[in-house]
Amino acid sequence: MNLPDSSRIGRKFPLGFFPTPLHALQNLTEKYPGYKLYMKRDDHTGLATGGNKTRKLEYLVQEALDQGCDTLVTAGAQQSNHCRQAAAASVQARLECHLLLRGSKPETVNGNLLLSTLMGAHTHYCGEDIEEEDVRQVMDDLRRRGRKPYYTPIGGSTLTGSLGYVDAMKELKEQMTGQKLPIDTIFFASSSGGTQAGMLLGKAVHGIDARLMPVNIDKSGVSTHGSLEDAVLVIANEGAEAMGLSKHFTPEDVKLVDGYGDAGYGVVTEKDRSIIWELASTEGIFLDPVYTARAFYAMTDMLKTGQIKPGANVLFWHTGGTTANFHYYNELSGR
Numbered sequence: 001m002n003l004p005d006s007s008r009i010g011r012k013f014p015l016g017f018f019p020t021p022l023h024a025l026q027n028l029t030e031k032y033p034g035y036k037l038y039m040k041r042d043d044h045t046g047l048a049t050g051g052n053k054t055r056k057l058e059y060l061v062q063e064a065l066d067q068g069c070d071t072l073v074t075a076g077a078q079q080s081n082h083c084r085q086a087a088a089a090s091v092q093a094r095l096e097c098h099l100l101l102r103g104s105k106p107e108t109v110n111g112n113l114l115l116s117t118l119m120g121a122h123t124h125y126c127g128e129d130i131e132e133e134d135v136r137q138v139m140d141d142l143r144r145r146g147r148k149p150y151y152t153p154i155g156g157s158t159l160t161g162s163l164g165y166v167d168a169m170k171e172l173k174e175q176m177t178g179q180k181l182p183i184d185t186i187f188f189a190s191s192s193g194g195t196q197a198g199m200l201l202g203k204a205v206h207g208i209d210a211r212l213m214p215v216n217i218d219k220s221g222v223s224t225h226g227s228l229e230d231a232v233l234v235i236a237n238e239g240a241e242a243m244g245l246s247k248h249f250t251p252e253d254v255k256l257v258d259g260y261g262d263a264g265y266g267v268v269t270e271k272d273r274s275i276i277w278e279l280a281s282t283e284g285i286f287l288d289p290v291y292t293a294r295a296f297y298a299m300t301d302m303l304k305t306g307q308i309k310p311g312a313n314v315l316f317w318h319t320g321g322t323t324a325n326f327h328y329y330n331e332l333s334g335r
Helices: 053-066 081-093 111-118 132-144 159-178 194-206 228-242 270-283 292-304 322-326
Strands: 022-024 036-041 071-076 096-101 122-125 149-151 185-190 211-216 313-318
Touching (some): 053 149, 053 159, 071 081, 081 096, 111 322, 132 149, 185 292, 194 228, 292 313
Parallel strands (some): 036 313, 071 149, 185 313
Antiparallel strands (some): 022 036
């Protein structure tokens, strides 16, 4: 495998507004005595309303341009945050964008899919599952048209994409130092593995002691690459090798917070809905019903049940996705 070496860190196409804010959740902290709660706002990265994929796409788009590509191809659910931001990144880099999406073409286009459509992305509906043959067909069709496509998988979760979160951990450390704020525990949603792998690498590279709490938001994991933990472990160890780190990650290093994603991907539960209302009405901050609501609920549940040590400074890393709420109007509108 052709791995990016450490010299690639910092070689990226600028897409976002950084650093993203790190601030206290003052009102919510009062509801959880014994803890101090903070939030890292990657919902404010700026690219097509923001989200964690901005950091990945800076590296992925740069790699596509370095390879002389003129088209970006990626895949995901119809309300994929990654696909929305990939469409925006393509516009900025003057790349044609093609999105392979699960399901059939909907009668009503809304939420993230509406934004991707407004940005000129070409959509290919692949049925229940996106197969390798679907990707190959789109790539071959583009090549026959004389295009040079670059493909990045669901979530942009490759080693190249994960470098964005090596940078993010450096950014966090600088903010912690500047604010004189030690963070003990970091909660975040984990789905395709690239963000988690990058944070693991960033912890090792930048000497951050905080405990990572990646919440598995989907019981099915990463079916095409084994389990989600397997996918994270592969990327993290590829990164350690490419960067010349002495660290070798083990299954214990990539352990997920399980038990909160049993409803399945994109199925809005009462717990998801209630925590979206709670944070919105307490702090004026919006979670999304697929990723961040599930992870935020896990954090609050573990605080309530004393699974996090008393007195801890607890950070929630908001990975974005607010625009998906408009697709889930019916599930979210009633209290």
